Amino acid sequence: MGGGTDAISVITWDIGTIILLILAGLTRAAILFVVASGLTLVFGVLRVINMAHGSLYMIGAFVAASVIQKVAGSGGYWLALVAAPLAVAMIGAIIELGVLRRIYQAEHVVQLLATYALILIFDDVVKFIWGAEYKSVSVPATFAGALSIGGRPFPVYNLFVTVWAITLAIGLWMLIYRTGLGRLIRAAVDDAETLEALGVNIPLIFSAVFVIGAFLAGLGGVLVAPLGSVGLGMDVTILIEAFVVAVIGGLGSFPGALLGAVIIGLMFSFGITVAPDMAMAFIFLAMVIVLIIRPWGLFGEPER
Amino acid sequence: MTREGSRGLWRSGWLWAALTLVVLVIYPQLVSRYYIVLSTEVVILALLATSYNLIFGYAGLVSFGHAAFFGLGAYGMGLLTKNYGFPMLGGLVAAPLVAAAFAFVIGWFCMRTIRLYFSLLSLAFAQLLYVIVYQWTSFTGGSDGLQGVPRPELLSSHSSYYYFALGATVLCMLVMWFIVNSPFGWSLRAIRENTQRSQFLGINDRFYKIIAFTIAGAFAGVAGGLYSQFQKWADPELLFWTTSANPVLMSILGGMFSFVGPSVGAVVFVALREIIKVRTDYWPLVLGAVLLTLVLTVPDGIVGFLVGKARPLLLGKKAETPGS
Secondary structure, rough: OOOHHHOOOOOOOHHHHHHHHHHHHHHHHHHHHHHHHHHHHHHHHHHOOOOOHHHHHHHHHHHHHHHHHHHHHHHHHHHEEEEEHHHHHHHHHHHHHHHHHOOOOOOHHHHHHHHHHHHHHHHHHHHHHHHOOEEEEOHHHHHHOOOEOOOOEEEEHHHHHHHHHHHHHHHHHHHHHHHHHHHHHHHHHHHHHHHHHOOOOOHHHHHHOOOOOHHHHHHHHHHHHHOOOEEOOHHHHHHHHHHHHHHHHOOOOOOHHHHHHHHHHHHHHHHHHOHHHHHHHHHHHHHHHHHHHHOOOOOOOOOO | OOHHHHHHHHHHHHHHHHHHHHHHHHHOOOHHHHHHHHHHHHHHHHHHHHHHHHHHOOOOOOOOOOOHHHHHHHHHHHHHHOOEEEEEEHHHHHHHHHHHHHHHHHHHOOOOOOOOHHHHHHHHHHHHHHHHHOOOHHHHHHHHHHOOOOOOOOHOOHHHHHHHHHHHHHHHHHHHHHHHHEEEEEEEEHHOOHHHHHHHHOOOOOOOHHHHHHHHHHHHHHHHHHHHHHOOOOOOOOHHHHHHHHHHHHHHOOOOOOOOOOHHHHHHHHHHHHHHHHOOOHHHHHHHHHHHHHHHHOHHHHHHHHHOOOOOHHHHHHHHHHOO
16 A cells, blocks of 8 residues: 555655645545445444455455456456455355354354454465466556646545545445445344344344445455555555554444544554654554553444 | 362373473484474474463463564564673573563553453554564664574584473473462463452452463563574564464464363474475465364354353363373
8 A cells, every 4th residue: 555655755844745645644544444444344243353354355456456457448447446346245245154154153262263264265365366476556547647736746546546435435324324224234233132033134134244344345455456566465464454443443333444544544644754664653552552541442332 | 070080180191291201302313304493393382372371271361462472582582692692591581571571561451451352452562562673673673584593502403402492391381380270370260260250259350360461471482582592583573463373273273271282283283384385385275274164163162161151161171181
């Protein structure tokens, strides 16, 4: 994830620089939000931390890279934007049915280990299919070029990613707070047992939520593909970052993921500019501090 | 189980331990260098896994940051002996103390949270330390790792270092065995079984858990110190969260209900890795598949332990075979 920070070479603290850093931070926040919202949604309903969430993101990026390579022109990108998340959502359905469904009643350590096993498996499967080399994905022609902000260039694509994430956030909010499925999801977060007693097909809700979560991971992968190189290891990087975002915001909390993503995105872009070596350390420090003061995160609820 | 009966089994436990030790001492004379190097790694990882099981199996705490103390021990040993002129044994005592100091502070904070949040906070602390080690190039060597950790002339050969690591591990295991069978160790089990009841008995559960976490960190530090000297190198990867997963895996593979389980897990883990690695590059795939099969087919063992269904059974078992 390059964000947009590489556009800056010499730091002079004027308004243009600050706006640019904020925009760069928001681009990063956008990707983090898309991925972390899936992670937190799945946790909120299923009470499972899906360690393989980063792997799904990586698969999304690799599928996107292949589609964009095969289909010439901007059409490739648009196709990837639809096809890759759908492909990842299907993989998500298989994981839910094949693995998670068996361990919902198990202790956290079992769930963490099972999904950790999936990281190992997917990592090698991706290596087997796509090889170990990095793939570079070019920015779609529609969004090529850069805007000039305070005399410095800012890539149009980064702006597109941010706008996309904002649209998605509104869409997800509508899904969760304005639709029938959303009502069931919120009810399942609150009390899945009672909901089941009322005759709702809980396993189906669980599957749907996990598939949506996987879709979001895949979408994050597509969005990030043109921002940096696509390669092995991006699964673990994003997992840890998304995890920090979700934990700071409060696991299971959708607005929390949004706030966490913005906080971490901005910390990244300003941190890397001010103290490049310690930016990541600051972020973990932020997570540690939040967990010590409010273990359940800014918007979360204490563990039941 | 009668008192006499458990004592008899207690003795046979020591018999098995002695036999195993004899085998471990003799067999390196019979095998090639490759196996000696591999056995050294197994011995060190067994120490790491057993230290982890002090908190995982005995205290019921699922930490996902144990690699931090392993790595701190490794870097502590490397930096103290290489840059500060510590003698080897001095380093091997001081490095675990560094790890223990960190474990005490981290444990103090982590014990404020429970279950999943405990796991998350321990993971967050470990990642914080990993990032610091990774980025602080002038002190730790950064991403290149800490090169040239010295090893004394006396231990320069593979077999001599094997015996040294074995000796250190056996010593640590003995100390840990006495700890888990001391009143302190039984208090930990009591807290794991029923925190509320142990509180009524006057056990300060938070304090006991912090001490257990610190002790586990110290022994992980010994393992780390041995490891960096064995490799003559320390790598930031030693503190990474994927390294934290290994002792969890070994404890589960070998069984977290017995004292030797994690060591058995370490043997199985390394043996499996070596067998797979000569045949295919896809060792993580196989490990993942094994792990997945394990947790999907026998989750009850783990669940039973943590949830408490199998408690009386396991307690009985533990009393029967404490030393084996």
